[in-house]
Amino acid sequence: MSSVEFQGVSKKFGGTVAVEKTDIAIEQGEFFSMLGPSGCGKSTTLRMLAGFIAPTTGRILVNGRDITDLPPEARGIGIVFQNYAIFPHMNVFDNIAFGLVERKQDKATIKRKVEATLAQVGLTGYEGRFERELSGGQKQRVALARVLVIEPEILLLDEPLSALDKQMREEMKFWIKDIQKSIGITTVYVTHDQSEALTMSDRIAVMNEGRMLQIGSPVDIYEKPSSRFIAEFIGDSNLLRASVTELTDTGCVVDLGEGVAVPARVSDAVSVAPGEPVGLLLRPEMVRLMPAHDGEKPRLSGKIVDEVYQGALRRYRVAAGTHELVVEVPNRPELVRMAAGTPVDLFWSAESGVAVP
Amino acid sequence: MGRTIPLPMLILAVLGFCYMLLPILVVVLAGLTAGEFLTFPPEGLSLRWVVAFLQSEKYLSAFFFSFRLALLTMIVATILGTAAALFLSRTRFIGRGAMRAFFLSPVVLPGVVIGFSLFAFYISTGIGLTRTIWGLWIGHILYSTPYVIGTVGAALASYDVSLDEAARSLGASPMRTFRKITLPNISQGIQAGSIFAFIVSFGQFEVSLFLSAPNAEPLPIAMYNSLRYKFDPSAAAAGIFAIILVTASVLLTNRLVNIGRLLEKK
Numbered sequence: 001m002s003s004v005e006f007q008g009v010s011k012k013f014g015g016t017v018a019v020e021k022t023d024i025a026i027e028q029g030e031f032f033s034m035l036g037p038s039g040c041g042k043s044t045t046l047r048m049l050a051g052f053i054a055p056t057t058g059r060i061l062v063n064g065r066d067i068t069d070l071p072p073e074a075r076g077i078g079i080v081f082q083n084y085a086i087f088p089h090m091n092v093f094d095n096i097a098f099g100l101v102e103r104k105q106d107k108a109t110i111k112r113k114v115e116a117t118l119a120q121v122g123l124t125g126y127e128g129r130f131e132r133e134l135s136g137g138q139k140q141r142v143a144l145a146r147v148l149v150i151e152p153e154i155l156l157l158d159e160p161l162s163a164l165d166k167q168m169r170e171e172m173k174f175w176i177k178d179i180q181k182s183i184g185i186t187t188v189y190v191t192h193d194q195s196e197a198l199t200m201s202d203r204i205a206v207m208n209e210g211r212m213l214q215i216g217s218p219v220d221i222y223e224k225p226s227s228r229f230i231a232e233f234i235g236d237s238n239l240l241r242a243s244v245t246e247l248t249d250t251g252c253v254v255d256l257g258e259g260v261a262v263p264a265r266v267s268d269a270v271s272v273a274p275g276e277p278v279g280l281l282l283r284p285e286m287v288r289l290m291p292a293h294d295g296e297k298p299r300l301s302g303k304i305v306d307e308v309y310q311g312a313l314r315r316y317r318v319a320a321g322t323h324e325l326v327v328e329v330p331n332r333p334e335l336v337r338m339a340a341g342t343p344v345d346l347f348w349s350a351e352s353g354v355a356v357p
Numbered sequence: 358m359g360r361t362i363p364l365p366m367l368i369l370a371v372l373g374f375c376y377m378l379l380p381i382l383v384v385v386l387a388g389l390t391a392g393e394f395l396t397f398p399p400e401g402l403s404l405r406w407v408v409a410f411l412q413s414e415k416y417l418s419a420f421f422f423s424f425r426l427a428l429l430t431m432i433v434a435t436i437l438g439t440a441a442a443l444f445l446s447r448t449r450f451i452g453r454g455a456m457r458a459f460f461l462s463p464v465v466l467p468g469v470v471i472g473f474s475l476f477a478f479y480i481s482t483g484i485g486l487t488r489t490i491w492g493l494w495i496g497h498i499l500y501s502t503p504y505v506i507g508t509v510g511a512a513l514a515s516y517d518v519s520l521d522e523a524a525r526s527l528g529a530s531p532m533r534t535f536r537k538i539t540l541p542n543i544s545q546g547i548q549a550g551s552i553f554a555f556i557v558s559f560g561q562f563e564v565s566l567f568l569s570a571p572n573a574e575p576l577p578i579a580m581y582n583s584l585r586y587k588f589d590p591s592a593a594a595a596g597i598f599a600i601i602l603v604t605a606s607v608l609l610t611n612r613l614v615n616i617g618r619l620l621e622k623k
Contacts, residue, residue: 052522072525079526085519089541099527150527 001064003028003186004049004154009058011044018044020210021057026188026203031180033189033197036207037233042190045207046156049188050079062153073102078147079156083163084139086131092118092142093127099150117149120179136164140172148183155180155187161196173199194234198222206230214269222283224354226267231281231356238287238325239279244272244355254280254355258321262299264355278355284328286352289316290345291338298345304338318344381600388593395588410594419579420598423559426490426575430497430558435551437498438505439543445506446513457510464503468563471500476567493568493575497558504557505550512546552610556603 002025011019019041026032034042047053049060051072059068067075087095093114100110118124121141131139140160147155160176161169177200180187191197197204198218205215206229214226225231231239242254242264251265252272264280266272292301302320313328316338327346329335338344362370383397388406390399410416445457463471475496479487486492520542524534540547562577569578576599580592 050522050526052525071531072522073528073530075526077526079523081519081523083517083519085517085523087520087524087538087542098524098529102528102533146523146527 002026002061003030003063004032004188005061006045006049007059007061009045009048009055009060011041011048011053012056017210019048019055022212024205024212024215026186028186029184031177031187031189031200031202033191033201033204034207034212035191035194035197035204035234037192040207041210042192042207043158046079046158046188046190049154050077050156051075076150076152077154077156078150078152079158080140080143080147080160082159084143084160086134086139086142086146088131090130091127092123092129092134095142096146096149098146103150113149117145120148121145137168137172140164144176144179148179148185153186155185157187157189159191160189161191162193169196176200198234206233208233214267216269220267224265224267225281225356226269228279228356231279231354236284236326236328238282238284238323239356240282240323240325242278242280242355244274244276244278246274247272250350252355254278254353256280256300256321256323260300260321262353263350264353265351266355270357272355272357276357278357281354281356282325282348282352284315284326286348287325287327288347289318289327289329289338290347291336292343292345296347298347300346302344302346304340304342304344306340307338316344318346320346384593384596385600387590388595388597390590390593392590395584395590395593406590406594407597409591410598413591415579415583416576416591416595419574419576420595422573423576423599424602426494426497427555427559429494430501431551431555433494433498434501434505434554434558435547438502438550438554439509439547441502442506442509442513446510446516460506461503463500464507468500468561469566472496472564472567475499475564479568488568488570490570490573493565493570493573496564496568497561500561500564501554501557504553505547508550508553509543509546512543516543548610552606555606559599559603 004024004026006022006024008021008023009019010017010021022045024032034045036042044053048055051067051070051074055068059066061067062075062077087098090098096114096117097110100113105113114127115124118127121144123138123141123145126134126138126142129138134142143160157176161172164172173196180200189197189200198221201218203215203217204221205212206221206225207213208229214221214230216224221230222234225234228239231237240256242256244252245255245261246253248263251263252274253261254264255261262280264278272278290298292298300320300323302318302323305317305319305324307317308315310331312331314331314337316327316329318325318327325346386399386402387395387397388410389402389404390396391403391405392400441460445453445460475492476487479492486495516539520538521534524538525531529537560577561575562581565575565578566581569575574582576595580595583589584592
């Protein structure tokens, strides 16, 4: 039995479709992310699960129980908002105790649970503080504690890191993931930040225009995207114009023009046919760049257009025939820097290229 | 600090203050005159007209009638206005803007128009409200409620609805959520609105002129009636007490509520 199940769920606002018919099954303890640009329907999907929006069609099940018609307060689902929504007129203790008070638990139990949860999120001693006296990271911890204390069946996180500065965001990513793992709570995470999704998730659903385009592990999504949109939305990408020449056991062979044929993998979620125009996805870090020399035959040859220094990396733009691609080279002293105009050879392994329709 | 105001603006500000405060000063001084008539500058200072006011059955009863009327108006206007503001801010439908404008229209309509319309309505329908306390009360509520809608609406505009959603999700029913989360966070707007309603009702003249019952005159009407026949400084003395009451209520609310902060949040 799945922890969360969407059965044919869709949502229309007036005449516009916010979420197209969706079926998802999320497993017990899974960290499931919905990733997409703003307006893609991910928040609407989350809000249907929380009970703030009623779906137009379909049913939502939590641990086998149909919750489609239940109000939010009867769902036992905890949600952390983007802006944390800490009650400004209550101190930290009362914020965290809120759900327990609503459940009419006795004072001693509430005190014990709140204190235990505060310790869990590392905020012991902050009971008397108010929202305005907390930093962004502390608010986040309070918001999470307020939800965890009621021991919800499902945890929903709505862009919880977007209000934090970069350093805090990195720290909280791992912290949230650790807490989630230690409790083993089924978690649905909404974000537009691909690095958050890749770092934290067991599975990612990439959404655009109300549709779930691909659902898969971070490795799947990053290394075998099923469409151009996903390839470009997640990570940096080179998409070379190509066409399929033949199908193979591991995927296909594509023609890059001028008689250059290279192997490519294909996502399980799609199928391609010979003659079909596709994009050959090559991640900038998967391509090896060397000054042109005799010997091993390169996949492509070209010339350096320019170099951008990025500290840990050097990014080269390379023109190769009709294609232009970006290649990242680790910034190591033994790797020769190449000036604009330098003839170069490009290499990549057979697994690196992905054909995307 | 350290920010200096340009001189022309400072002069304008001072002139503005004078413009607003001088009439009040005139009333206060006129009420403290030692002479027989309402004159300015006063002919010497004394408390005789203040004493006369305090001993005047007519003025005292008008003063306390106005006070009770303003209090009862405030209560109803606060409830209605808060409910209306909640409805306007929490629902989305075609014609919401028009409805908002309609609800707020008593602020922009001349009081005379409202007073006369209600008067004509009471008479033509014959529902027994013409020149009764109830009819007057209804008029005052109609006139004061928009002020509550305005201030509560401002408070709700800056209110983060995810607070309510968080409370719901944590197990609170809609009613509990309103009482424990929404209400405490918009209470400044409600308090400011209710004090506005009180002041507006206490000083209301045009609506009262058409609707007040002969045996129960609010203070502004009593002052007007008395000044029509006799240029009596006790009207100015009554004015002093009205100013004191309104100032006191504003100061009191300012202690309870930071009106400036509320308006700033808008």
